[in-house]
Amino acid sequence: MKDRDNDNSLNTDNRIESVSATARRYALIGFGLVILNIAYVMVTVPHGIINGGVTSFSMILARLPFTEMLPVNAWVTIVTALLAMLCWIFLGRRIFIASLYSCVVGVAAFNFFTMIVPKSVIETMVRLGHAGDNPVIPVGMAIE
Numbered sequence: 001m002k003d004r005d006n007d008n009s010l011n012t013d014n015r016i017e018s019v020s021a022t023a024r025r026y027a028l029i030g031f032g033l034v035i036l037n038i039a040y041v042m043v044t045v046p047h048g049i050i051n052g053g054v055t056s057f058s059m060i061l062a063r064l065p066f067t068e069m070l071p072v073n074a075w076v077t078i079v080t081a082l083l084a085m086l087c088w089i090f091l092g093r094r095i096f097i098a099s100l101y102s103c104v105v106g107v108a109a110f111n112f113f114t115m116i117v118p119k120s121v122i123e124t125m126v127r128l129g130h131a132g133d134n135p136v137i138p139v140g141m142a143i144e
Contacts (some may be wrong), residue, residue: 030100030105033102034105034109035107036106037106038113040110040113041113041117042117054080055076058075058076058078073114073115076111080103086101121137
């Protein structure tokens with residue numbers, strides 16, 4: 001009987017540790033997504049850098065003649081939603097739920113920074129980025 005109580009306490013400790021590790025992992029993923037989307041909004045999209053992924057595909061869609069009515073951030077949201085549905089259909093519920101967090105935080109961060117970063121800052125960074133083609137200088141000058 002006593003061994004059984006010890007087993008239960010070990011399971012509880014493992015569960016608490018597992019929840020703590022999971023929360024930490026999600027916090028790090030969220031932080032990484034925020035940093036990544038700041039870079040997308042302030043560097044990749046304004047400079048028209050096509051590097052692959054949802055954002056680059058959305059940049060291409062936003063420039064096509066029959067799809068140019070929607071801005072890049074709208075296409076990011078649409079493409080991410082379509083990929084999430086395909087994930088649910090072909091990869092299953094478990095993987096869909098695991099990736100849903102990244103989809104929601106990534107799209108929210110991209111849309112948030114698209115709305116909050118003033119166009120003047122982005123235009124200044126693009127203009128300064130072409131002066132000497134040094135990407136480090138414009139970032140520092142735009143922040144000042």
